[in-house]
Amino acid sequence: MTHDEILAQFGPREAMEYDVVVVGGGPGGLSTAIRLKQLAAERGTEVSVVVLEKGSEPGAHILSGAVMDPRALTELIPDWKEKGAPLNQPVTDDAMVFLSETGSFRVPNLFLPGCFQNHGNYIVSLGNVTRWLAQQAEALGVEIFPGFPAAEVLYDDKGAVKGVATGNMGVGKDGEPTENFQLGMELHAKYTVFAEGARGHLGRQLISRFKLDEGRDPQTYGIGIKELWEVDPKRHQPGLVLHTAGWPMDEQTYGGAFLYHLENNQVALGFITGLDYQNPYLSPFEEFQRWKTHRNIRWYLEGDEKEGVQPGKRVSYGARAITAGGLMSLPKTVFPGGALVGCDAGYLNVSRIKGSHAAIKTGMLCADALYDALQAGRAGDLLEAYPEAFQRSWLFDELNKARNFKAWFKKGLWTATLMNGIEQKLLGGHVPWTLHRDKPDHAALKPKTAFKPIAYPKPDGKLTFDRLSSVFISNTNHAEDQPAHLTLKDPTVPVRINLPEYAGPEQRYCPAGVYEFVEGEAGPRLQINAQNCVHCKTCDIKDPTQNIVWVTPEGGGGPNYVNM
Numbered sequence: 001m002t003h004d005e006i007l008a009q010f011g012p013r014e015a016m017e018y019d020v021v022v023v024g025g026g027p028g029g030l031s032t033a034i035r036l037k038q039l040a041a042e043r044g045t046e047v048s049v050v051v052l053e054k055g056s057e058p059g060a061h062i063l064s065g066a067v068m069d070p071r072a073l074t075e076l077i078p079d080w081k082e083k084g085a086p087l088n089q090p091v092t093d094d095a096m097v098f099l100s101e102t103g104s105f106r107v108p109n110l111f112l113p114g115c116f117q118n119h120g121n122y123i124v125s126l127g128n129v130t131r132w133l134a135q136q137a138e139a140l141g142v143e144i145f146p147g148f149p150a151a152e153v154l155y156d157d158k159g160a161v162k163g164v165a166t167g168n169m170g171v172g173k174d175g176e177p178t179e180n181f182q183l184g185m186e187l188h189a190k191y192t193v194f195a196e197g198a199r200g201h202l203g204r205q206l207i208s209r210f211k212l213d214e215g216r217d218p219q220t221y222g223i224g225i226k227e228l229w230e231v232d233p234k235r236h237q238p239g240l241v242l243h244t245a246g247w248p249m250d251e252q253t254y255g256g257a258f259l260y261h262l263e264n265n266q267v268a269l270g271f272i273t274g275l276d277y278q279n280p281y282l283s284p285f286e287e288f289q290r291w292k293t294h295r296n297i298r299w300y301l302e303g304d305e306k307e308g309v310q311p312g313k314r315v316s317y318g319a320r321a322i323t324a325g326g327l328m329s330l331p332k333t334v335f336p337g338g339a340l341v342g343c344d345a346g347y348l349n350v351s352r353i354k355g356s357h358a359a360i361k362t363g364m365l366c367a368d369a370l371y372d373a374l375q376a377g378r379a380g381d382l383l384e385a386y387p388e389a390f391q392r393s394w395l396f397d398e399l400n401k402a403r404n405f406k407a408w409f410k411k412g413l414w415t416a417t418l419m420n421g422i423e424q425k426l427l428g429g430h431v432p433w434t435l436h437r438d439k440p441d442h443a444a445l446k447p448k449t450a451f452k453p454i455a456y457p458k459p460d461g462k463l464t465f466d467r468l469s470s471v472f473i474s475n476t477n478h479a480e481d482q483p484a485h486l487t488l489k490d491p492t493v494p495v496r497i498n499l500p501e502y503a504g505p506e507q508r509y510c511p512a513g514v515y516e517f518v519e520g521e522a523g524p525r526l527q528i529n530a531q532n533c534v535h536c537k538t539c540d541i542k543d544p545t546q547n548i549v550w551v552t553p554e555g556g557g558g559p560n561y562v563n564m
Helices: 003-010 027-043 071-076 126-139 201-209 284-291 295-301 356-375 385-391 394-401 407-411 413-426 467-472 493-502 538-542
Strands: 015-023 049-053 093-099 104-106 143-146 150-155 161-166 169-171 177-182 186-194 221-230 240-246 255-261 266-274 313-323 338-340 486-488 515-520 523-528 548-550
Touching: 003 177, 015 027, 015 161, 015 356, 027 049, 027 071, 027 126, 027 356, 071 356, 126 143, 150 186, 150 201, 186 201, 186 356, 201 338, 221 284, 221 538, 240 413, 255 284, 255 295, 266 284, 266 295, 313 538, 338 356, 356 385, 356 394, 385 394, 407 413, 493 515, 493 523, 538 548
Parallel strands: 015 049, 015 186, 049 143, 093 240, 186 338
Antiparallel strands: 093 104, 150 161, 161 186, 169 177, 221 266, 221 313, 240 255, 255 266, 486 548, 515 523
8 A cells, every 4th residue: 555545544643733843863853852941941931842763762873983072062061061971081192094005104193183183072972972862851841752753744735844744653565554553643843853864864855845955065975884892901092083094995085984992991993985986896884894904903903812912892883874065065954844953954074073063053053043933923934043043153163164175085085185184284274265066976976897896805703794794783673574665766777777887886885785686587686685774874875876765664673773
């Protein structure tokens, strides 16, 4: 049955009314809700706020490095230390290292641009910070519904957003309602805030419907792949922030890696690959595994009997797309009845590899505009005060200084390194020129005939691993009897176009083994293992024909990240 047929048979849906509905229980969404409730409490008024979170709990789907700038959190909750916020490991040292296959060069700290200096920041599990923010929100009276993905935007008769509907539960693989069927619920609001993270499913629809990206550069993304390790105390340096560039990436492919030393002998390490890469044979997952074999990285992870060092243990894995276009790709963030905050809009500062402070700050700015609009008796109009406040904020100044960072990499690694060094270190980001990008990431992929296949080494199961064992420790789970949430506009395209022209890139850019081409009686076909999906959104971004569309699965499905 189609969605409309299900509604015709089982509808109408139950509806709940709120002043504000927030879609997404990450730092941006929760900060919006917290700030709204703070303002209401300060001024003796009532504002009803609900947060919908598709994960099994707030933080379950949150993945970030992460080095956190506490500036916005301090503005939101000045006494966060006293309230037990899990910012426990301050940064003690910064290292920026350029790698070759066999060697390395560390940039002297004196020459590090400000964007790579992290004094005053903290190495955190952003998932744990999110869980703590959810506790603060609930203490203020915010309703949080985990396991309820917003699957559909609702519009009024004038075309303004009037809320969202959650997905139906208990629909079988064949699209028919099962005995456990439950109709989704409508949540109506005077304003709806979308804080879904990078490449939000509904945010993408809103950007298209209201032409919010008109006149902006195409958004560009990276995929961040992360592992959490427990290492021997002899190899643990609490507070060390290590970034690398260069090998194993070639000079024309944007990418870099990080290794952060948290508390409790834990090390977070990850690899970011720009999704504007050209080579269809490239695998971000395999590049990450290969990076770990460099002597500068494996030293932290491997054992050494002579020195009495025990080998490290990999305890968690995950992947997530990040927005990287910065200020020049930022869409208009308001539309009739709602707004975009955080990475759903694209506020991440790619030069600093930081977005949580921007998500919190934009959530606060949006909440200020929401509160004033509600007190004025408004509903369903444009919250113009929000983007106006952003233009006056420290966050705008920060992003404006970094506006050229990603665009320089069109010129290659060394030109980008030189020019970003000049802009960020010598000129402090105050430059009169602006670089632009002219095509989206999926259009950057070139045919397979332009490249040779890449022979990646087999995993050893100790330092390097395969996708399936990685997905296992991400605690990913989806109800098996449900329609695949990875949909194809045209099911013939993978075999008819992607396989012959691009060597089937979906089997390489996916970090979870969702896509594989298998031989059948009628020839090859694309098999979609949707139960493996970690919700990174890479396929939705990088598919060369834009044939893959990510939609929401049943509530609570996906990864359940611990300490990530």
